[in-house]
Amino acid sequence: MRDVRVLVADDDRALRTTTVAILRIAGFEVSEAEHGDEVLERLAEAPVDVLVLDVRMPGRDGIAVVEEMRPRPPPPAVLMVSAYALDQEVRDRLGSRVRRYLRKPVRPEHLVSEVEEAAGLAS
Amino acid sequence: MPPQQLLAAIVGSSDDAIVSKSLHRIITSWNQGAERLYGYSADEAVGKPITLIIPESRRSEEHHIFESVLRNEPIDHYETDRVRKDGSVVRVSLSIAPIRGDTGEVVGAAAIARDISERKRGERMFRGLLEAAPDAMVIVDGDARITLVNRQAEQLFGYERDELIGEPVELLLPRRLRDRHLGHRSAYFGNPQVRPMGFGRELFGLRRDGIEFPVEISLSPLRTDGGMLVSASIRDITERREAEAMFRGLLEAAPDAMVIVDGVGRITLVNRQAEQLFGYPREQMVDRPVEMLIPERVHSRHLGHRAGYVLDPLVRPMGVNLELYGLRSDGTEVPVEISLSPLETARGVLVSAAIRDITDRKRAEAELEEAHRAVVRGERLSAVGEMATVIGHELRNPLGAATNALYLARYELGQVDGAVDRHLTTAERALAKAAGLSEDLTVYMRERDPQVQTLDFAEVMREVRDMVRTPAGVTLEVAPAPAAVDADPALLVQVLVNLVTNACQAMPDGGRVTVASRAAGDATVIEVCDEGTGLDAAIATHVFEPFYTTKVQGTGLGLAIVQRVVEAHGGRVTLVPAPGGGAVATVRLPRTAPAP
Numbered sequence: 001m002r003d004v005r006v007l008v009a010d011d012d013r014a015l016r017t018t019t020v021a022i023l024r025i026a027g028f029e030v031s032e033a034e035h036g037d038e039v040l041e042r043l044a045e046a047p048v049d050v051l052v053l054d055v056r057m058p059g060r061d062g063i064a065v066v067e068e069m070r071p072r073p074p075p076p077a078v079l080m081v082s083a084y085a086l087d088q089e090v091r092d093r094l095g096s097r098v099r100r101y102l103r104k105p106v107r108p109e110h111l112v113s114e115v116e117e118a119a120g121l122a123s
Numbered sequence: 124m125p126p127q128q129l130l131a132a133i134v135g136s137s138d139d140a141i142v143s144k145s146l147h148r149i150i151t152s153w154n155q156g157a158e159r160l161y162g163y164s165a166d167e168a169v170g171k172p173i174t175l176i177i178p179e180s181r182r183s184e185e186h187h188i189f190e191s192v193l194r195n196e197p198i199d200h201y202e203t204d205r206v207r208k209d210g211s212v213v214r215v216s217l218s219i220a221p222i223r224g225d226t227g228e229v230v231g232a233a234a235i236a237r238d239i240s241e242r243k244r245g246e247r248m249f250r251g252l253l254e255a256a257p258d259a260m261v262i263v264d265g266d267a268r269i270t271l272v273n274r275q276a277e278q279l280f281g282y283e284r285d286e287l288i289g290e291p292v293e294l295l296l297p298r299r300l301r302d303r304h305l306g307h308r309s310a311y312f313g314n315p316q317v318r319p320m321g322f323g324r325e326l327f328g329l330r331r332d333g334i335e336f337p338v339e340i341s342l343s344p345l346r347t348d349g350g351m352l353v354s355a356s357i358r359d360i361t362e363r364r365e366a367e368a369m370f371r372g373l374l375e376a377a378p379d380a381m382v383i384v385d386g387v388g389r390i391t392l393v394n395r396q397a398e399q400l401f402g403y404p405r406e407q408m409v410d411r412p413v414e415m416l417i418p419e420r421v422h423s424r425h426l427g428h429r430a431g432y433v434l435d436p437l438v439r440p441m442g443v444n445l446e447l448y449g450l451r452s453d454g455t456e457v458p459v460e461i462s463l464s465p466l467e468t469a470r471g472v473l474v475s476a477a478i479r480d481i482t483d484r485k486r487a488e489a490e491l492e493e494a495h496r497a498v499v500r501g502e503r504l505s506a507v508g509e510m511a512t513v514i515g516h517e518l519r520n521p522l523g524a525a526t527n528a529l530y531l532a533r534y535e536l537g538q539v540d541g542a543v544d545r546h547l548t549t550a551e552r553a554l555a556k557a558a559g560l561s562e563d564l565t566v567y568m569r570e571r572d573p574q575v576q577t578l579d580f581a582e583v584m585r586e587v588r589d590m591v592r593t594p595a596g597v598t599l600e601v602a603p604a605p606a607a608v609d610a611d612p613a614l615l616v617q618v619l620v621n622l623v624t625n626a627c628q629a630m631p632d633g634g635r636v637t638v639a640s641r642a643a644g645d646a647t648v649i650e651v652c653d654e655g656t657g658l659d660a661a662i663a664t665h666v667f668e669p670f671y672t673t674k675v676q677g678t679g680l681g682l683a684i685v686q687r688v689v690e691a692h693g694g695r696v697t698l699v700p701a702p703g704g705g706a707v708a709t710v711r712l713p714r715t716a717p718a719p
Contacts, residue, residue, distance in 0.1 A: 012520040018527030025534055083519035088574075105523035105558050108530040 003029035004119040005047065007076065009039045009062070010054040015104075019052065019111070026112045028119075036060025040068060048076040050118045052111070055082040063090060066097050077118035081106060140215075140236040143222060148173045148189065151231060160215070160238055162208030178206045192221050192232045205236065214240045259357040263292045265350050267308050279359055281331035292355075297329045308353075315344035315351065328357065337364050379462075379477040384413045386471045388429055400459075400480055402452035413476075418450045429474075436465030436472055449478060458485050515564030522561060526554050563680040573611035573691050575715055580605035580640045580649075583612065587619040587638075596633025599623060606640040608647040609715045614688045621681040622651040622708050629655030629706060642714075646694070649710040657700045666698050685710075 006028045010016040016032055023030045031048075033039045035057045042048065055062040062080060069075040077099045091101070099118050102111070134141050140157035144150050150173055153165040161168070161176050168175060177185050181204055188198055198219040204212045215236040222231040253260050259276035263269055269287045277284055280295055287294070292308075293301040307320075320326060320340035328338045337360050345352040374381050380397035384390055390408045398405055401416055408415070413429075414422050428441075441447065441461035448456040458481050466473040529550055536543065584601045593599050608615065619638065626636040634654035641648055658666070667686040682698070685708075689696040694712040701707040 010520075012524065014524035015520045015527065018524050018531060021531050022527055025531070083516040103562070104519035105526050105554075108527055 003027075004049050004115070006030045006050045006052060006115060006119075007033060007039065007042055007048045008052045009033040009036070009057065009065070010052075010081070011035055011057045012054075022108045022112065023052075023115060026115070028115065036062065036065045039065050043069065043076070047073050050115050051076040051078045052115070053078055053080050055080060055084065063094065066094050069097070079111075079114055079118060137235075138237075140238075141233065142168075142173075142176075142236070143231055143233045144173045145231045146193070146229070150175065157236075160207075160213065160236060161205065167208075176205045176207075178204055178212060180204075188217075188219060189232065192219050193229055195221055195229070197221070202239065213238055214243050256356065259359075260354060261287075261292065261295065261357060262345065262352050262354045264352055265312065267292045267353075269294075270352060276357065279330075279357065280328065295328055297327050297335050300327065311342060311353065312351070315342075315353065317341070317343040320355070328359070336361050377477065379479045382408070382413065382416065382476045382478060383466065384429075384474045384476065386433055386473070388413050388426075390415075391473060397478070400451075400457065400478060401449060407452075416449055418448050418456055421448075432463060432474060433472060436463075436474065438462070438464040441476070449480075458482055515561045518557065518561045522554060522558050526551075526558075529554065560680075563684065573614050573688070575609050575611055575692065578608050578610055578612055578615065580608050580647075583608070583615055583619065584638060586616050587623060590616065590620050591623050591627070593623075593636075594627055594633075597627050597630055598635050600635060600637045602637060602639035604641075606642045606647050607714075608640065608649070608712055610692055610712055611688075614691075618685045618688050618710065619649070619651070621685050622710070625681055626651055626653035626655065626706075626708070629653050629657075634705075643711070646711050646713050649712070651708040651710075652701055652705060653707075654705040657704055658698065658706050667696070 004027075006023050008016055008019050008023065008030060009032070010019065011034050013034070016034065020030045020032050028050075031042060033042055037059045039051070039053070040060070043051075053062045053065060060068070062082075066078055066080075075097070078097060079100050079102055080094075080098045081102045081104055083104045091098070100114060102114065106114075134152075134154050137154060137156050140160040141152070141154045142150060142157050143152040150168050150171050153163070153168040157168070158164055163175070173185070174182060184203065188201070192198065198217060201217045201219075203215060203217055205215050206212055216239045217234055217236050219232055219234045221229045222233055224230040253262075253271065253273045256273060256275065259279040260271075260273045261269055261276050262271035269290050269292055272284055272287050276287070280287075293304055296304055318341070320342050326338045326340055327335045329335055339358045339360050341356045343354050343356075345354050374383075374392065374394045377394060377396065380400040381392075381394045382390055382397050383392040390411055390413050393405050393408050397408070401408070414425060417425050439462070441463050447459050447461055449459045451457055460479045460481050462477045462479075464475050464477075466475050529547060533539070533547060539547070581601070584605070588599060588601075591599065623636055623638065630636075630653055637650075637652045639650045639652075667682050686696055689710055689712065692712050693715065694710060696708065696710045698706055698708045
């Protein structure tokens with residue numbers, strides 16, 4: 001079984017690095033990005049299975065990232081993480097391109113199980 | 124009977140003293156009236172000089188009178204003094220006529236005397252009374268000529284007594300009223316009785332200097348020997364009129380509506396402001412019961428209060444702590460504030476009510492309160508509200524980082540012993556609580572219109588049950604037969620989670636939380652009951668205020684969120700002590716979705 005590739009995108013360094021550490025301990029292959037443009041670059045360089053994506057970031061925000069992701073190669077499963085509740089209107093627009101919306105702060109155990117689920121590993 | 128004898132009989136039976144005397148002033152006859160008046164018998168008197176009955180001081184006067192009589196000048200009703208046998212002096216009215224002989228020459232004189240001491244005393248007393256009267260007194264005869272006035276009348280009208288006596292009483296009236304007065308006075312003489320003059324008309328007197336003044340006059344008839352006289356008691360009411368005018372001026376100048384009521388609750392006086400406030404012209408208010416200005420539902424209560432006030436009249440506001448309303452002519456009610464004060468008058472105690480329309484103030488108060496609530500609820504995001512929102516959000520990243528870091532620390536430490544584990548656990552709980560606060564702040568500050576749809580309450584409660592972690596010893600029961608409810612699903616779940624959580628926290632020793640729903644007319648009522656410690660009335664009024672909490676746990680926003688969400692649905696929520704202990708939260712949500 002190949003490693004599950006996870007990209008963690010968040011402009012808050014403390015949150016990003018601890019999240020990365022937790023997912024690595026859980027056994028995922030984790031890379032990171034600190035703004036939207038960097039996310040799009042990473043996705044262009046190498047395929048990603050699960051994208052843990054903060055909504056509010058400088059430059060392109062999480063919503064713009066989802067809207068600009070190329071359909072090929074197959075885009076990652078997106079776990080959208082936000083401090084704010086997102087309007088129903090935004091959710092409707094993003095539709096199935098976002099697998100799950102998670103509210104900060106996300107409990108580590110919960111994040112791990114959500115990533116596992118998104119990667120098709122869990123039950 | 125021969126004429127001589129007839130005359131003797133008449134003289135003998137007269138009540139008056141009839142005495143004749145010769146040219147030498149010797150008494151020649153003495154009738155029974157003279158015996159009674161002077162005390163001498165005829166035998167004692169006849170043959171004696173007339174000086175027998177004339178006091179020393181009157182002798183020269185008598186001499187002059189007699190001379191006049193001899194010159195054929197009779198004396199009529201001349202008042203003088205005479206002395207009795209016992210030495211006392213008697214006041215008499217004297218008429219003297221000459222007696223002629225057969226040839227026509229004067230041979231003597233006859234004097235008829237009447238005792239007028241009684242009359243004189245009566246007259247003196249009457250004069251004394253007249254002068255002692257506080258009012259000006261003018262007494263007129265049957266021809267309405269002035270026969271008597273007192274000092275007060277002289278002063279009031281500015282005439283000397285002599286200038287008034289014998290003049291027609293109309294002299295004292297303004298010219299424009301004289302003709303009318305002639306008619307009135309002849310009518311009075313036709314039906315004389317004690318009564319006020321004028322029958323409500325304004326009466327005026329005229330001073331000698333031409334100045335008119337308002338008067339009040341009381342008439343009474345005096346029956347006398349000389350025919351009927353009429354006594355008029357006249358009071359100058361200039362000052363009273365001025366006081367009345369001043370009072371009316373004050374009344375009209377008052378900023379408030381003024382209604383003055385007598386002891387039996389009849390309106391006696393109102394001002395223009397009262398006409399405007401109540402919408403009646405004053406003629407429609409005066410003499411009517413004051414209850415016409417009061418809503419009917421409080422009539423009986425008002426009657427009681429009114430009776431109580433008359434017994435203990437003080438200047439005070441009416442209806443302390445009561446909301447008072449006035450009833451307008453169009454049937455609408457107006458909120459008022461009333462201040463009462465007693466007025467001592469000749470007609471008894473009147474009660475003056477100053478009534479202020481507080482519609483504007485009420486509205487301003489309501490607006491202020493609403494503005495205050497709006498601010499408190501964050502409906503207008505104040506600087507504080509915005510800051511709370513920002514904090515609610517911006518805390519989330521550091522909270523997440525700290526939570527993650529603790530997770531990693533546990534991972535690195537592996538199995539840890541008691542003390543380290545306890546410290547880590549404390550930090551984890553503190554972070555969870557901070558996260559909860561941040562969540563509550565976010566929800567509370569969020570502006571969002573409810574997306575109302577008809578919900579299956581049982582389904583809603585399944586979701587609530589999943590989300591609430593009931594503490595050990597607490598059970599959550601959902602009553603059977605749930606009612607349909609119209610609400611935003613996510614928001615209703617939030618409301619119920621908060622209410623159930625609140626109920627659980629009220630039962631530290633365990634117990635049962637019951638959630639029931641029922642249809643109530645055009646609304647759905649949801650009740651969340653606990654068996655906890657209940658709540659004080661003082662607390663009950665504050666529980667929905669943001670950041671109000673009596674618990675160690677909790678952010679103080681849970682119930683504030685409940686209220687905001689329920690009110691955003693057009694509903695109401697209350698939290699009151701339950702009859703059997705504990706508390707019951709009642710949410711009433713209107714049915715707004717169209718029936719399927």
